[in-house]
Amino acid sequence: MGDPRGFLKVRHRHELAERPVEERIKDWNDVHAESGLQPWTKEQAARCMDCGTPFCMSGCPLGNIIPEWNDLVRMGQWQEAYDRLSMTNNFPEVTGRICPALCESACVLGIHQPPTMIKNDECTIIDQAWDLKYVKPLPPERTSDQTVAVVGSGPAGLACAQQLTRAGHTVVVYERDDEVGGLMRYGIPNFKLEKGLLDRRVAQMEAEGTRFRTNVEVGKDISWDELQSRYDAVVVAIGSTVPRDMKLPGRELDGIHFAMEFLPDATRRIYGKKPVHDLTAKDKHVVIIGGGDTGSDCLGTSIRQGAKDVTVLQIMPQEPTSRPDSQPWPTFARLYQKTSSMEEGGEYVYNTDSVNFVGTPEQEAKVSIETGTQTEGFVADEHGHVTGLKVVSVAPGDDGPFTRQPGTERVLPADLVLISVGFLHPDTDTLLEQLPVELDGRGNVARDDSYATSRDGVFVCGDAGRGQSLVVWAIAEGRSCAAAVDRYLTGATELPAPIVAS
Ligand code: FAD
Ligand code: SF4
Numbered sequence: 001m002g003d004p005r006g007f008l009k010v011r012h013r014h015e016l017a018e019r020p021v022e023e024r025i026k027d028w029n030d031v032h033a034e035s036g037l038q039p040w041t042k043e044q045a046a047r048c049m050d051c052g053t054p055f056c057m058s059g060c061p062l063g064n065i066i067p068e069w070n071d072l073v074r075m076g077q078w079q080e081a082y083d084r085l086s087m088t089n090n091f092p093e094v095t096g097r098i099c100p101a102l103c104e105s106a107c108v109l110g111i112h113q114p115p116t117m118i119k120n121d122e123c124t125i126i127d128q129a130w131d132l133k134y135v136k137p138l139p140p141e142r143t144s145d146q147t148v149a150v151v152g153s154g155p156a157g158l159a160c161a162q163q164l165t166r167a168g169h170t171v172v173v174y175e176r177d178d179e180v181g182g183l184m185r186y187g188i189p190n191f192k193l194e195k196g197l198l199d200r201r202v203a204q205m206e207a208e209g210t211r212f213r214t215n216v217e218v219g220k221d222i223s224w225d226e227l228q229s230r231y232d233a234v235v236v237a238i239g240s241t242v243p244r245d246m247k248l249p250g251r252e253l254d255g256i257h258f259a260m261e262f263l264p265d266a267t268r269r270i271y272g273k274k275p276v277h278d279l280t281a282k283d284k285h286v287v288i289i290g291g292g293d294t295g296s297d298c299l300g301t302s303i304r305q306g307a308k309d310v311t312v313l314q315i316m317p318q319e320p321t322s323r324p325d326s327q328p329w330p331t332f333a334r335l336y337q338k339t340s341s342m343e344e345g346g347e348y349v350y351n352t353d354s355v356n357f358v359g360t361p362e363q364e365a366k367v368s369i370e371t372g373t374q375t376e377g378f379v380a381d382e383h384g385h386v387t388g389l390k391v392v393s394v395a396p397g398d399d400g401p402f403t404r405q406p407g408t409e410r411v412l413p414a415d416l417v418l419i420s421v422g423f424l425h426p427d428t429d430t431l432l433e434q435l436p437v438e439l440d441g442r443g444n445v446a447r448d449d450s451y452a453t454s455r456d457g458v459f460v461c462g463d464a465g466r467g468q469s470l471v472v473w474a475i476a477e478g479r480s481c482a483a484a485v486d487r488y489l490t491g492a493t494e495l496p497a498p499i500v501a502s
Contacts, residue, residue: 003074006046013114014040021344025303028190028270030097031340036127044117045073051108056118059106061476062088062095063498066103066118073121082129085122088498090159090475093130093197094184096123099472130200137207140168146489149174149231151218154182155471156462157237158205159478160485163495165210167486172231173210176217178273182239184471186264189297191304191340195271219430228435233457233485236431236445237478240423240463246289250357255386259294259420266301281307285413287389288312289354290420293339298418300341310346311412315394315402318350349412352391353404358411359384389414426464442467449500451481452488459485465501477501 003009017033018024024031048070056066065084072081085092096119107115129135146169150161153175165171179185181198206212218227228234243258245251257279265275281302288298291314302310342348388411397403425443432439438454440446444467445460447453453460461481462474476498483495 003046004049006043006074007049007109007113010043010047011113013117014038014044016120018340018343024191025344028266028304030194031191035123036131037124041120041124042074042076045070045121047109047113048074048116049109053108055106055108056103056116060103061473061499062479064088064103064118064122066121069125070116070118070121073125078125078128078132079134081125082134085125086129086135088496089122090162090479091155091201091471092122092126093201094155094193095472095475096120096126097197098188098192100470102472135204137204138166139208140166142168143170143209144168144490146170146233147172147231148233148235148485148489149218149227150235150237151227152182152237152239152462152464153177153180153212153214154237154239154462154474155184156239156464156474156478156481157182157235158201159475160235160237160461160482161210161478162205162208163479163482164485165205165208167482167493167495169486169489171210173212174216174218174222174227175212175214176221178215180212180214186267187260187294187297189263189301190267190270191300192297195267219434224431224435228455228457232489233459234435235481235485236426236437236453236458236460236464237462237481238426238431238464240425240444240468241427242424242443243419244422244424246354246419246421248354248356250359250386253357253359253384253386255415256357256417256419259288259290259298259418262416262418263294263297263301266305279416281305281310281416283308284415286310286416286418287412287414288418288420289389290314290422291316291348291350292420292422294422295418295420296339296341298420299346300339300344302416302418303341303345307416311414312346312348313352313354313389313391313412314348314350315353316350318348349391351394353394353402355390355392355409357386357417358388358390360387386414386417388412389417423463423468425467447501449502450484450487451477451501452484457488459488461501473499 018031019033050067054067069081069084101119103118104115109115148164148169148171150157150173153173161171161173180202261277262279265279268275282305284307286302286307288295291312295312390411393405393408394402438446445465447460447465451459451461459481461477463469480497480499483493483497486493486495
């Protein structure tokens with residue numbers, strides 16, 4: 001298998017071209033200029049060394065059979081490549097676009113050359129498969145008389161539902177939003193993941209027999225205990241949606257919002273839906289606190305909405321964007337990644353902590369720079385609006401790696417502040433009242449290593465059990481949880497379980 005000299009003939013990666021910045025910030029379409037089969041796709045796939053121990057596969061939570069599909073891509077055997085890919089991944093059109101590609105960071109070729117283009121191969125295979133009409137509904141040959149309710153339609157819930165439907169069970173997915181997809185629908189912006197990709201997958205699932213109930217919040221519109229009495233098993237796939245707050249003086253001012261109040265509105269507007277919080281960055285000084293994936297998505301969205309300027313604050317130092325010569329081996333996937341939004345404008349400010357919000361007029365708390373505690377001053381009046389954020393530089397020092405540096409305080413102008421510092425745990429208020437399950441020490445729904453909660457017949461997968469994570473982990477958990485539910489219902493299972501719960 002493979003071209004044994006492929007990696008010697010082509011030593012570079014052909015990174016997927018993006019559209020020019022000035023063009024793409026005028027619309028909400030995918031930032032890439034290229035997609036699907038390209039003139040260079042096969043020679044890039046031929047760089048795979050077909051390693052005896054393919055570290056790429058163990059790097060992928062789904063256990064994707066990467067060397068096999070790399071070779072099938074090299075030979076242009078799209079049906080076979082699609083057959084291999086769909087054995088392990090329910091939604092490769094998503095991971096092929098937005099996964100940080102843990103597999104590429106684990107690729108052995110990466111020790112002495114840039115790694116193979118696994119993520120792009122995945123995307124090309126599935127795009128070819130849709131174009132060539134290989135992707136068809138796979139309804140079960142036999143149906144069981146068992147029923148499952150899946151609560152939450154993010155990647156974990158959808159993967160779980162698709163596996164269980166194909167195993168013959170009657171599966172109903174409940175979603176409190178008006179559309180299916182979880183964070184793939186209203187969190188991740190359209191310029192990273194166009195929503196038509198989700199629609200055609202949902203249509204496939206419907207044709208297989210999965211039923212969807214949108215605009216239904218379990219716990220309010222139907223209680224959790226009623227759900228359990230109606231179904232043979234319940235899967236909790238509600239994500240990790242409670243945001244971490246920045247409880248700084250002045251937090252009460254208007255104009256300070258969580259990222260997930262801002263991002264969904266942008267997508268809702270693109271698709272002609274009514275925004276929920278009616279937020280826009282247009283003509284505003286925007287400050288984004290937190291420079292991870294979510295912060296970067298807020299940046300790209302603010303730029304497209306016509307912000308006056310955007311500052312992204314990060315307490316951490318800037319990460320290197322290329323691997324130093326002293327560190328040649330594969331490493332943590334996200335370390336050297338730049339996002340497309342970073343090239344589009346705005347300013348990243350590193351080594352900087354937030355002190356307090358400043359409001360109108362002259363409303364500013366007096367805060368001790370060293371301790372961050374408020375020493376005197378106002379509590380912002382409820383009608384005030386944010387005008388700025390006081391920040392201070394940090395450096396390694398007596399108080400640890402982020403010791404505040406007196407004398408470096410300054411105020412960044414801000415009419416819109418977006419808090420993007422992560423998520424704490426799932427929203428379990430109604431679940432705990434109506435169907436008590438145990439939580440773990442972080443507030444996630446506790447489970448054993450086969451996704452069973454403390455309540456018989458109730459399972460949990462995705463961010464709700466694992467904590468805030470990635471789409472690829474959510475799909476892997478959804479698949480594994482489906483296998484556990486199938487075994488619970490029937491006593492045995494042939495469904496694959498790529499990972500145990502952690
Ligand atoms: P979610 O996708 O959060 O879905 C949970 C669903 O449950 C939601 O639709 C919610 O409405 C629904 N729900 C909750 N409670 C109820 C209830 N009581 N009744 C009915 N429905 C309910 N990961 C990547 O791999 N790559 C990226 O580029 C990336 N970008 C991201 C950008 C942003 C802005 C965010 C916030 C996250 C990003 N992630 C990314 C992380 C990724 O989206 C999540 O890890 C993943 O979506 C988790 O999947 P999930 O199915 O567990 O939960
Ligand atoms: Fe190919 Fe890299 Fe996997 Fe080796 S580790 S089989 S080179 S993709």
